[in-house]
Each structure stands twice: as C-alpha cells, then as structure tokens.
Amino acid sequence: MNTAMNEDRWLSVQDIAAYLGVKTETIYVWIAKKRMPAHKVSRLWKFKTVEVDSWVRSGNAGQVRSRVGGGR
Numbered sequence: 001m002n003t004a005m006n007e008d009r010w011l012s013v014q015d016i017a018a019y020l021g022v023k024t025e026t027i028y029v030w031i032a033k034k035r036m037p038a039h040k041v042s043r044l045w046k047f048k049t050v051e052v053d054s055w056v057r058s059g060n061a062g063q064v065r066s067r068v069g070g071g072r
Helices: 002-010 013-020 023-034 049-057
Strands: 039-041 044-046
Touching: 013 023, 013 049
Parallel strands: none
Antiparallel strands: 039 044
C-alpha cells in the first residue's frame, strides 16, 4: 500500500532530479526543450513518477545538455 501511495505523490523538481539521478538544472532544460511532463502549481513545477517514467522510456530524455546557459 505504501508503494502505491508513493507513486501517486506529486514530486518537486528536487525530488524528481534525485529520482532520475540528474541535476535540478537538467530538469528545467528538459521541461523547456524536451517537453518533460510537468505541471505548474502556482510558481512550482510538480511531477508524477508514472508520467516521467513513461516519458523516459519513450526516449524523449536522451541527448540533452545538462548545463543551462549553454557552453560547448
């Protein structure tokens, strides 16, 4: 029962970054450039793990630079 409750929980940018093992800056880049499934609640971005897992499996997370502001 606890697992189902955790899957339904809304996650913050920090939570989803830790879940995926990436930096928070990467999450913002993915939202802006790769259409990462995210929901804006007031000024905060929130995520559902099932949506993010599906997005990752579809291959949409691949080949994204993790640095905001560019750099080559």
